[in-house]
Amino acid sequence: MRINIFFLMLLAAATIGCKEERKLPILGERDWVKKSVDGKEVVDTIYNAIPAFSFVNQEGDTVSEKIVEGKIYVADFFFTTCPTICPIMKRQMIKVYNEYKGYPDVMILSHSIDPEHDTPQVLKKFASDLGVEGNQWQFLTGQKDEIYEIGQKNYLSTAKEDKTADGGFIHSGAFILVDKEKHVRGMYDGTTEEGTKKLIDDMKLLLEEYKK
Amino acid sequence: MTKSAIALLFLLSMFSCKSASELKSEQYFVEGYQLYTTNCANCHQADGKGMSNLYPPLAGSAILNDKLAVACIIKNGMKGTILVNGKEFNRPMPANPKLTEIEIAELVSFVSMKFGKDSLYTPIETVQKALASCKAY
Numbered sequence: 001m002r003i004n005i006f007f008l009m010l011l012a013a014a015t016i017g018c019k020e021e022r023k024l025p026i027l028g029e030r031d032w033v034k035k036s037v038d039g040k041e042v043v044d045t046i047y048n049a050i051p052a053f054s055f056v057n058q059e060g061d062t063v064s065e066k067i068v069e070g071k072i073y074v075a076d077f078f079f080t081t082c083p084t085i086c087p088i089m090k091r092q093m094i095k096v097y098n099e100y101k102g103y104p105d106v107m108i109l110s111h112s113i114d115p116e117h118d119t120p121q122v123l124k125k126f127a128s129d130l131g132v133e134g135n136q137w138q139f140l141t142g143q144k145d146e147i148y149e150i151g152q153k154n155y156l157s158t159a160k161e162d163k164t165a166d167g168g169f170i171h172s173g174a175f176i177l178v179d180k181e182k183h184v185r186g187m188y189d190g191t192t193e194e195g196t197k198k199l200i201d202d203m204k205l206l207l208e209e210y211k212k
Numbered sequence: 213m214t215k216s217a218i219a220l221l222f223l224l225s226m227f228s229c230k231s232a233s234e235l236k237s238e239q240y241f242v243e244g245y246q247l248y249t250t251n252c253a254n255c256h257q258a259d260g261k262g263m264s265n266l267y268p269p270l271a272g273s274a275i276l277n278d279k280l281a282v283a284c285i286i287k288n289g290m291k292g293t294i295l296v297n298g299k300e301f302n303r304p305m306p307a308n309p310k311l312t313e314i315e316i317a318e319l320v321s322f323v324s325m326k327f328g329k330d331s332l333y334t335p336i337e338t339v340q341k342a343l344a345s346c347k348a349y
Binding site: 090131 | 255266
């Protein structure tokens with residue numbers, strides 16, 4: 001009997017020790033540079049990172065990448081008159097928002113892909129109708145080309161004008177998780193319950209990384 | 213053998229007990245539910261309660277008493293400020309030019325039975341009449 005218990009404990013310890021910590025990957029295209037360190041040639045990986053940007057938020061303030069300095073954040077693309085997936089995405093994003101409301105190092109950036117219509121005033125009204133106050137959730141508008149480019153190139157997300165689509169624009173329903181180093185660490189289906197839940201869980205995991 | 217014959221008879225009598233219009237109502241409800249899920253639920257939500265102050269609820273809304281208006285709004289969309297259950301809403305609803313008359317009848321039937329007080333379907337003739345003379349909403 002005693003041996004049995006001992007054996008069980010050993011097994012339990014082994015299982016716990018075995019459990020590898022899950023770490024989120026870094027997504028996007030990579031580049032490599034060669035450089036020499038102490039006369040030896042080494043290869044350095046350059047990961048996809050969100051570049052500097054300049055947009056205008058729902059308060060009419062110009063915001064740059066500095067607003068997310070030292071924060072992890074979730075980005076998405078939408079437009080206020082969108083009849084298709086945006087309402088679903090916003091319903092799901094509200095869950096993310098409520099889960100991390102008041103966290104000083106968590107933000108949400110929702111980019112409008114219809115900046116001509118979605119002026120700061122329109123976005124402000126949209127945010128307050130959605131029940132969002134304060135500046136943790138930023139609704140951004142700006143130069144159309146810049147929004148499309150950062151969406152396609154860095155957030156790995158489709159966002160463009162298409163007159164044949166319902167509402168006039170096509171964009172993916174993705175929620176994009178970005179870490180404090182501006183690397184994309186996850187893409188989630190913002191139109192589903194499961195996708196959103198996974199994002200909420202992964203954000204916890206990502207925040208853990210910075211606690212060590 | 214006898215048992216299954218009795219069961220069959222019972223089943224038959226169950227169906228024949230339902231009037232033609234009750235059967236049609238069920239059919240319209242099911243079709244309407246699917247159309248609602250695809251075309252309306254994104255904003256008005258599956259439970260018809262709308263979404264915060266963005267999109268108005270259908271459940272309990274007075275507009276359901278005016279089927280002609282409902283049919284026209286589904287088809288042509290609407291804009292301007294409206295008051296629903298004591299709350300103000302002001303976001304345009306897009307038109308749905310692709311929906312056919314029968315589909316609109318099924319949708320009107322579904323929302324009237326599910327979120328309003330109707331127990332029977334809305335016939336296609338009602339919708340046709342409504343669509344023939346829509347005003348702008």
